[in-house]
Amino acid sequence: xxxxxxxxxxxxxxxxxxxxxxxxxxxxxxxxxxxxxxxxxxxxxxxxxxxxxxxxxxxxxxxxxxxxxxxxxxxxxxxxxxxxxxxxxxxxxxxxxxxxxxxxxxxxxxxxxxxxxxxxxxxxxxxxxxxxxxxxxxxxxxxxxxxxxxxxxxxxxxxxxxxxxxxxxxxxxxxxxxxxxxxxxxxxxxxxxxxxxxxxxxxxxxxxxxxxxxxxxxxxxxxxxxxxxxxxx
Amino acid sequence: xxxxxxxxxxxxxxxxxxxxxxxxxxxxxxxxxxxxxxxxxxxxxxxxxxxxxxxxxxxxxxxxxxxxxxxxxxxxxxxxxxxxxxxxxxxxxxxxxxxxxxxxxxxxxxxxxxxxxxxxxxxxxxxxxxxxxxxxxxxxxxxxxxxxxxxxxxxxxxxxxxxxxxxxxxxxxxxxxxxxxxxxxxxxxxxxxxxxxxxxxxxxxxxxxxxxxxxxxxxxxxxxxxxxxxxxxxxxxxxxxxxxxxxxxxxxxxxxxxxxxxxxxxxxxxxxxxxxxxxxxxxxxxxxxxxxxxxxxxxxxxxxxxxxxxxxxxxxxxxxxxxxxxxxxxxxxxxxxxxxxxxxxxxxxxxxx
Numbered sequence: 001x002x003x004x005x006x007x008x009x010x011x012x013x014x015x016x017x018x019x020x021x022x023x024x025x026x027x028x029x030x031x032x033x034x035x036x037x038x039x040x041x042x043x044x045x046x047x048x049x050x051x052x053x054x055x056x057x058x059x060x061x062x063x064x065x066x067x068x069x070x071x072x073x074x075x076x077x078x079x080x081x082x083x084x085x086x087x088x089x090x091x092x093x094x095x096x097x098x099x100x101x102x103x104x105x106x107x108x109x110x111x112x113x114x115x116x117x118x119x120x121x122x123x124x125x126x127x128x129x130x131x132x133x134x135x136x137x138x139x140x141x142x143x144x145x146x147x148x149x150x151x152x153x154x155x156x157x158x159x160x161x162x163x164x165x166x167x168x169x170x171x172x173x174x175x176x177x178x179x180x181x182x183x184x185x186x187x188x189x190x191x192x193x194x195x196x197x198x199x200x201x202x203x204x205x206x207x208x209x210x211x212x213x214x215x216x217x218x219x220x221x222x223x224x225x226x227x228x229x230x231x232x233x
Numbered sequence: 234x235x236x237x238x239x240x241x242x243x244x245x246x247x248x249x250x251x252x253x254x255x256x257x258x259x260x261x262x263x264x265x266x267x268x269x270x271x272x273x274x275x276x277x278x279x280x281x282x283x284x285x286x287x288x289x290x291x292x293x294x295x296x297x298x299x300x301x302x303x304x305x306x307x308x309x310x311x312x313x314x315x316x317x318x319x320x321x322x323x324x325x326x327x328x329x330x331x332x333x334x335x336x337x338x339x340x341x342x343x344x345x346x347x348x349x350x351x352x353x354x355x356x357x358x359x360x361x362x363x364x365x366x367x368x369x370x371x372x373x374x375x376x377x378x379x380x381x382x383x384x385x386x387x388x389x390x391x392x393x394x395x396x397x398x399x400x401x402x403x404x405x406x407x408x409x410x411x412x413x414x415x416x417x418x419x420x421x422x423x424x425x426x427x428x429x430x431x432x433x434x435x436x437x438x439x440x441x442x443x444x445x446x447x448x449x450x451x452x453x454x455x456x457x458x459x460x461x462x463x464x465x466x467x468x469x470x471x472x473x474x475x476x477x478x479x480x481x482x483x484x485x486x487x488x489x490x491x492x493x494x495x496x497x498x499x500x501x502x503x504x505x506x507x508x509x510x511x512x513x514x515x516x517x518x519x520x521x522x523x524x525x526x527x528x529x530x531x532x533x534x535x536x537x538x539x540x541x542x543x544x545x546x547x548x549x550x551x552x553x554x555x556x557x558x559x560x561x562x563x564x565x566x567x568x569x570x571x572x573x574x575x576x577x578x579x580x581x582x583x584x585x586x
Contacts, residue, residue: 012240012409013238013239013240013409043407044263044264044347044348044403044407045264045348045349045403045404045407045408046407046408070346070347070348071347072263072347124238126236126237126238126411127237127238128237128238128239131237159238160236160238160411161238161409161410161411163236163411217404217408217492218404218489218492218493218570218571218572219489219492219493219495219496219573220496221572221573
């Protein structure tokens with residue numbers, strides 16, 4: 001994830017938006033001048049722009065689709081181009097979670113041709129459309145075909161929302177390994193909530209990327225982190 | 234079975250297929266688009282028919298036709314689209330046909346917003362169409378329930394020969410949760426001898442119609458319908474109670490606000506206030522008796538109604554309580570969702586804390 005621009009794709013529910021928000025905050029904390037572009041033209045809810053206040057407070061510039069993202073108008077904000085023009089920036093592009101959503105990237109193909117970027121495929125082994133190697137590969141290839149780019153790495157971000165356990169993450173790691181073998185793509189990291197870090201430290205070959213949870217449901221927002229997530233239901 | 238992560242809309246669509254629904258007619262609108270999208274992909278694979286109609290009015294009339302043929306059929310939309318379907322819904326009730334209608338509510342009135350809301354409670358429970366008709370309304374609060382209630386809705390619709398509505402705010406359609414696929418106990422369902430499946434020259438044709446020229450026959454028809462609706466009120470009321478025993482504050486909420494109320498209950502507990510929740514699962518028929526029983530406990534000082542509207546279900550809450558306890562309201566409309574803190578504050582105000 002050292003390339004200047006990180007493009008985040010994956011199936012809805014893979015947690016790609018959560019990963020994109022965490023990654024942008026991570027880059028900003030490392031002192032990088034960072035911009036996050038919410039380019040999801042498909043999904044109306046649980047969008048990264050909803051975290052604009054938090055991101056901007058951390059120094060991340062947030063670029064949103066038209067009408068501030070709150071209307072279902074699939075129009076791109078020309079400010080996205082600033083990420084390509086200003087080469088001092090680190091860019092995180094959060095792309096819609098299916099091949100149709102990934103089509104947005106095709107519009108930037110000429111820019112990407114001369115660009116240093118990673119295209120990450122965020123994988124959740126608990127989503128029915130990506131829960132086997134064949135299905136995950138189909139999905140990955142569907143995204144590649146629509147966005148006219150090649151995926152460069154896999155992020156295992158397997159979760160079950162509030163019911164996630166370390167075992168779920170390990171199950172996802174096994175699927176990611178199988179997908180990696182089939183495609184030759186590297187596993188870039190495993191997205192792991194910081195609560196599970198002590199349990200998973202040293203158990204996986206690839207780096208663990210510590211995650212916080214920001215994309216909360218409305219009943220989770222006033223609650224303490226520890227309480228809202230791992231104890232519900 | 235292992236848990237899987239499903240988006241509410243997708244789970245509803247998959248649940249319909251698992252319930253034997255082979256026909257879907259609809260028209261796109263946010264925030265329910267994943268339902269038609271999923272069915273457009275998967276219905277043809279099982280020999281079913283997905284059709285994107287030219288409008289919601291056309292779609293509901295296609296549902297009318299398929300239901301008349303005795304087939305399991307569904308349509309879905311969101312608030313403004315459901316308004317357009319009201320004429321079809323009253324016809325389907327009048328012709329006594331089973332069908333499942335999903336309303337994934339967004340902010341209103343008019344086109345409103347694409348964010349979650351519950352402003353269609355009156356329309357769903359009182360009827361936006363003409364005439365003395367009723368239909369069951371199920372309000373899921375989790376994705377597991379959304380999947381389960383679709384299965385239930387198809388059975389109940391067949392049981393009573395009446396449409397059933399699944400009413401949820403957009404949050405339920407758009408959010409993801411872990412679910413397990415499971416089969417509910419099957420009802421014994423009557424054979425559809427009334428369906429227009431061809432006479433094979435062995436019987437008189439079945440006619441699907443809601444028109445009566447003779448007012449006496451129409452009056453009889455209404456009496457018969459009223460009996461059917463009374464049976465639904467007798468047999469189909471569902472609700473859930475959480476922490477209601479000896480509570481000081483009783484929340485009433487369905488869908489997303491019920492989840493917010495549960496978060497508020499845990500917060501209030503830390504502050505030494507015992508709060509509980511009565512969650513209507515069927516909005517029609519409404520759990521009037523259960524609510525009154527819970528509110529009549531000596532411990533209950535106030536009933537607080539929580540909605541994503543400016544106050545619609547509160548009418549049913551007041552009907553249920555018959556003035557036995559004070560009722561207050563907290564809610565927001567138009568796509569903004571109150572926080573657990575907002576709900577805690579309303580509860581404290583209601584009991585003067």
